[in-house]
Amino acid sequence: MSVKIRLQRHGKKGKPFYWIVAADARSKRDGKFLEKIGTYNPNTNPASIDLNVDGAVKWLQNGAQPTDTARAILSYKGAMLKNHLAGGVRKGALTEEQAEEKFNAWLAEKEGSVTAKKDSLAKAEADARQKALEAEKEVNAKREAEAAEAEAAAKAEATAAEVTEEASNEEE
Secondary structure, eight states: OOEEEEEEEESSTTOOEEEEEEEETTSOTTSOOSEEEEEEETTSSSOEEEEOHHHHHHHHHTTOEEOHHHHHHHHHHTHHHHHHHHHHHHHTSSOHHHHHHHHHHHHHHHHHHHHHHHHHHHHHHHHHHHHHHHHHHHHHHHHHHHHHHHHHHHHHHHHHHHHHHHHHHHHO
């Protein structure tokens, strides 16, 4: 039996939500699976991924083949790196402590980059809101100025009408 690590689609139409599962390659996309490894929600920015890295590494070491999208997700979360480091430990190239240290260093670096992206997205959203507020204030100021001009013109017209009315009254 060949095992694949793949995505199972859940969620409603237009709002996909995926489970990352280890399943028999012959089973349907959303059908029977052997183990749920994690979840993937592409609706958020950045996409939220909850993955049991140790479970994924276990399946990879047992010969499970990830699909292209699942491979990208496993790589993003570090499961592929951890599997690679475990292979190095088995071959004697490095010790378990060295492998764990390398993996933790990579995780810290990755967490920093994800946090930086979230901060930049929040900053861009705040800047867009500020820009929209400034534009709205500018439009309101123009409206107030036009209203004041119209009011002044109406007053001037009214005083001009009064003056002409008084002048016509005096002639009579």
